[in-house]
Amino acid sequence: MTSTLQIQQSDVVNNVWNALDVLTDPEIPVITLREMGIIRDVELLPDNTVVVVITPTYSGCPAMEQIHDDVRCAVKALGLQVEVKTQLAPAWTTDWMTDLAKDKLKAYGIAPPNRQCGTPAQQESVMHFMRKPLHTEIAVECPHCGSSHTFESSRFGSTACKALYKCLDCQEPFDYFKPY
Amino acid sequence: MSNLDYVLHLADNAVVLGQRNAEWCGHGPVLEEDIAMANNSLDLIGQARMLYQYAATLKNDGSTEDSLAYFREDKDFKNYTLLELPHHGALVGYAVDNRDYAVTIVRNFLYSAFMALAWEKLQNSKDEHLAAIAAKSLKEVRYHLRHSHDWLIRFGDGTEESNTRAQNALNHLMPYTQEFWTACAYESHAVEAGVGVSTGQIKSDWKTLVGNTLAEAKLKLPSSQGFVTTGKHGAHSEHLSFLLNEMQSLARAHPEGVW
Numbered sequence: 500m501t502s503t504l505q506i507q508q509s510d511v512v513n514n515v516w517n518a519l520d521v522l523t524d525p526e527i528p529v530i531t532l533r534e535m536g537i538i539r540d541v542e543l544l545p546d547n548t549v550v551v552v553i554t555p556t557y558s559g560c561p562a563m564e565q566i567h568d569d570v571r572c573a574v575k576a577l578g579l580q581v582e583v584k585t586q587l588a589p590a591w592t593t594d595w596m597t598d599l600a601k602d603k604l605k606a607y608g609i610a611p612p613n614r615q616c617g618t619p620a621q622q623e624s625v626m627h628f629m630r631k632p633l634h635t636e637i638a639v640e641c642p643h644c645g646s647s648h649t650f651e652s653s654r655f656g657s658t659a660c661k662a663l664y665k666c667l668d669c670q671e672p673f674d675y676f677k678p679y
Numbered sequence: 680m681s682n683l684d685y686v687l688h689l690a691d692n693a694v695v696l697g698q699r700n701a702e703w704c705g706h707g708p709v710l711e712e713d714i715a716m717a718n719n720s721l722d723l724i725g726q727a728r729m730l731y732q733y734a735a736t737l738k739n740d741g742s743t744e745d746s747l748a749y750f751r752e753d754k755d756f757k758n759y760t761l762l763e764l765p766h767h768g769a770l771v772g773y774a775v776d777n778r779d780y781a782v783t784i785v786r787n788f789l790y791s792a793f794m795a796l797a798w799e800k801l802q803n804s805k806d807e808h809l810a811a812i813a814a815k816s817l818k819e820v821r822y823h824l825r826h827s828h829d830w831l832i833r834f835g836d837g838t839e840e841s842n843t844r845a846q847n848a849l850n851h852l853m854p855y856t857q858e859f860w861t862a863c864a865y866e867s868h869a870v871e872a873g874v875g876v877s878t879g880q881i882k883s884d885w886k887t888l889v890g891n892t893l894a895e896a897k898l899k900l901p902s903s904q905g906f907v908t909t910g911k912h913g914a915h916s917e918h919l920s921f922l923l924n925e926m927q928s929l930a931r932a933h934p935e936g937v938w
Binding site: 555557558560561588653654679 | 711714715717719720723726728807808812814815822826
């Protein structure tokens with residue numbers, strides 16, 4: 500039997516999730532932090548403190564401080580005590596990005612990651628990684644015209660998580676969210 | 680003996696190369712490379728932050744990531760000498776020359792090839808916190824390796840000028856890699872505790888990786904004999920103090936200043 504207390508607790512957690520669901524990535528305002536896979540967990544402690552677990556995307560991502568603050572303010576606005584915890588393991592991966600988020604990225608003009616990275620155990624070792632010739636890579640689709648006739652103009656783009664591509668059909672440059 | 684010094688060694692490596700590579704910010708040879716080097720530095724400084732934060736908890740004396748990065752002296756830094764060298768060939772004393780991107784790329788290649796193998800092993804460290812940092816850093820260093828690997832081939836197999844510069848950079852930097860393989864007390868301690876990686880275990884993989892890439896780049900593998908540098912013991916080249924002076928000056932001019 501579910502006690503009234505448990506129902507109340509899950510209500511609080513749901514309310515927190517609802518409040519967090521409006522928070523977007525500071526660099527990509529069309530995706531929420533939850534869709535990005537940055538917010539990992541919400542927990543209510545016996546002393547009514549809400550613990551929100553977040554995980555950094557790239558270790559040097561300057562948006563993390565902003566995300567930390569945004570989360571704290573959103574929960575505080577509900578009148579709750581909050582603690583934001585940063586958790587490193589398991590390491591964030593673009594595999595956690597929802598399909599909806601990938602569609603939103605594309606509509607926003609950023610090509611979403613085009614492959615799964617897999618669990619660390621399934622990942623290619625460094626040696627294989629180096630031997631793999633560049634041309635075997637899966638083509639990145641242009642988010643503007645859908646062409647796969649694109650090329651990487653720079654491995655690093657406007658933020659740590661993106662690479663810079665150019666479409667050879669519509670000639671538009673675009674950002675590509677790297678599988679990570 | 681705790682593993683504090685080992686964690687500081689990893690952190691100092693990351694922060695010193697991050698600071699060095701950040702010198703290209705706004706001065707890159709082309710816009711894309713300017714952005715690439717800024718991103719590379721951002722990753723390294725991010726890794727350094729995670730490691731310093733962890734070191735601060737091990738130290739447990741009120742130290743913070745900032746006090747460890749900004750308020751330690753040059754002799755306290757445990758980074759490899761390779762990482763503090765300026766972006767140009769050997770000169771007398773601390774004389775300065777223009778930055779040479781070939782030196783930047785060769786150093787990034789030699790170091791990221793080493794760290795890609797080291798972080799891979801450190802993922803299985805008995806120290807869970809270090810293992811988590813390793814898993815995160817591995818993804819980033821693989822990207823750095825790919826970047827520097829591709830550029831090294833472009834330089835080596837490029838024009839006569841680019842080949843000469845890449846070869847000169849290799850001849851200059853290769854002897855400094857000897858420091859990767861000589862264990863010091865805190866490393867041996869960390870290895871025995873199952874926390875650190877024994878670099879002897881990754882040496883042959885590193886040599887294969889470097890050898891294959893140089894062959895593809897049409898570059899000659901230079902000798903790595905000679906004086907073994909001692910940066911990880913705290914005895915550095917004359918270049919580290921200048922680098923730290925620039926990096927630490929703001930924090931020291933405004934101690935405990937906040938935005």
